[in-house]
């Protein structure tokens with residue numbers, strides 16, 4: 001068995017004539033936060049619904065805890081908590097009363113389950129405020145509290161920060177991180193907001209029109225998009241020789257015979273230009289570039305961007 005808590009293999013979903021999820025292979029590792037990033041209509045909710053058995057698979061398969069979910073729903077689903085659509089809370093009951101009903105329905109064993117879940121999401125136990133009077137942020141928190149009531153190992157959260165203000169988003173991020181780092185949960189979270197995913201996720205899957213365009217660790221992706229000096233020269237091999245010898249350059253990549261990227265942006269460009277020119281390498285241009293993650297997403301999703 002590998003370390004993946006959730007894995008999808010060639011997951012495909014067709015609605016009518018439209019293939020809304022196309023051969024998607026996701027790999028969600030134990031104890032990690034996996035961010036599924038995609039624009040509206042990309043297929044995020046559909047993938048989550050399939051994993052949770054809320055809509056049937058057209059083809060492909062989903063394995064959870066190393067086993068195909070098909071036929072094992074009763075063993076697997078109690079180990080997962082989710083918010084996909086807002087749960088049907090009663091507006092005329094308090095948050096605590098609502099959760100107590102859900103805890104009973106689910107046969108949650110721990111007597112402190114409701115109190116603990118509310119504490120994690122920062123809502124007061126036994127608070128008298130009725131759910132109908134909750135702000136959006138409080139509603140979202142209660143939704144998450146409901147998802148973690150039975151202390152599941154895995155959480156699937158579909159755009160949990162939707163509609164929250166920046167402070168609400170930051171708070172939500174903190175307790176999702178807490179659930180991962182302190183409580184060891186494996187978390188699959190979706191969003192169409194890049195900055196949100198990049199601050200939260202360990203791994204990221206980028207989906208567009210039902211196709212998984214890229215899957216990588218967040219740190220790898222950031223490395224790929226870090227700052228660099230773009231140097232255009234008459235002769236790349238010769239320039240590199242000089243830079244390695246004189247400036248001890250190690251961190252670079254060659255783009256083509258006339259351009260290279262230097263990732264050590266602290267180097268003195270004046271000195272570099274001088275050394276190259278003195279040794280008959282013409283420098284046609286040099287400058288600091290910063291391909292932000294944002295630019296990258298725009299590029300690979302072929303549009304105006306996600307965030």
Ligand SMILES: Nc1ncnc2c1ncn2[C@@H]1O[C@H](COP(=O)(O)OP(=O)(O)OP(=O)(O)O)[C@@H](O)[C@H]1O
Pocket residue numbers: 015016020038039040041042043044045046047192
């Ligand atoms: N029940 C359904 N019947 C037909 N088409 C559907 C159904 N549910 C979703 N779709 C279509 O599948 C595609 C993917 O939808 P999905 O809800 O998974 O996207 P999403 O990435 O979650 O988008 P959003 O960011 O807006 O929530 C869309 O084109 C949508 O119209």
Ligand SMILES: [Mg+2]
Pocket residue numbers: 044045046158
């Ligand atoms: Mg959605």
